[in-house]
Amino acid sequence: MKKVLVIEPEKSLQRNILTLVETEGFYGLGAEDGHQGLQLAFAQMPDLILCDTQVPNLDGFTILQSLKYDPETAQIPFLLITEMGDRVARQRALALGASDTLPKPLKMANLRNTIAQCLGKPDLSPTAVVLPEPAISLFPACDLLQPFFDGAAMASIGLALLDQDLRFVALNDPFARLNGYPTAAYLGRTFREVLPTIAPGIEPILRQVFQTGQPLLKLKLRGTLPGQPTQLHHWLVSYVPIATHPAQATAPTANQLPAYVAVIVVEIDPSDWDGWEALP
Numbered sequence: 001m002k003k004v005l006v007i008e009p010e011k012s013l014q015r016n017i018l019t020l021v022e023t024e025g026f027y028g029l030g031a032e033d034g035h036q037g038l039q040l041a042f043a044q045m046p047d048l049i050l051c052d053t054q055v056p057n058l059d060g061f062t063i064l065q066s067l068k069y070d071p072e073t074a075q076i077p078f079l080l081i082t083e084m085g086d087r088v089a090r091q092r093a094l095a096l097g098a099s100d101t102l103p104k105p106l107k108m109a110n111l112r113n114t115i116a117q118c119l120g121k122p123d124l125s126p127t128a129v130v131l132p133e134p135a136i137s138l139f140p141a142c143d144l145l146q147p148f149f150d151g152a153a154m155a156s157i158g159l160a161l162l163d164q165d166l167r168f169v170a171l172n173d174p175f176a177r178l179n180g181y182p183t184a185a186y187l188g189r190t191f192r193e194v195l196p197t198i199a200p201g202i203e204p205i206l207r208q209v210f211q212t213g214q215p216l217l218k219l220k221l222r223g224t225l226p227g228q229p230t231q232l233h234h235w236l237v238s239y240v241p242i243a244t245h246p247a248q249a250t251a252p253t254a255n256q257l258p259a260y261v262a263v264i265v266v267e268i269d270p271s272d273w274d275g276w277e278a279l280p
Helices: 011-023 032-045 062-068 085-095 108-119 145-152 171-178 197-211
Strands: 002-006 027-031 048-052 076-082 101-106 158-163 168-171 216-225 228-241 259-267
Touching: 002 011, 002 032, 011 027, 011 108, 027 032, 032 048, 032 062, 048 062, 048 108, 062 076, 062 085, 085 101, 101 108, 108 228, 158 171, 171 259, 197 216, 197 228, 197 259
Parallel strands: 002 027, 002 048, 048 076, 076 101
Antiparallel strands: 158 168, 158 259, 216 228, 228 259
16 A cells, blocks of 8 residues: 655644545555654655645755655655745745645645645555455445444444454444544455554454454553554454354354454543553
């Protein structure tokens, strides 16, 4: 998945840009100051960088110049966000090697087109896998599970369904947004393929539920995500076994191990943290 780094100190604008990036099927990285942005650029080697001219610690021109001096980052397309009508800034940016400038206030339609010109269309086709039968398709889903997914989405509760190989069979938009990927990037892929940084802590829990058929409810967990490696998140998570057939969406009997596990996750305020388990 192609990566887009957004270096923008205004949090609401950064979030809007990242939302657009993720909606278009790309992997978004965010930074609020110049030092962090430059560090992420060298560490993550994004496929595109969007950077404001007015960034704390290092301004956009300094970041651009630093990246163009290094042969490994010199070829990364760089879009500089400038004030409307600032011709001097535009000329300076282009002279330093920027691909283009984007005037504020940003027009999301223009931004979408510019990103598409730089990166092309994302590859969101799931990894070729054969899911066990019957595979639960929740779009549309069976009558019992679809209202559960819909209600969770309205309450901003992340919900995902994984099979015995720990591959994503279904998920809702809140779950995708929590982890910073578009929904299509999950389907058919394993938990470790999509979320490698938290997989070591989550996979044993999922396997325990599959092996025992018993739910694990309201676990308090914390960890980082691929798109936000410096930000610690806190979640309340439940893992619920689902019976083999969609029409029997209940906990399995003593002699029947689950074919699927539902993951229910809510991100909560870190002030509620008190002796929680930390993911590796």
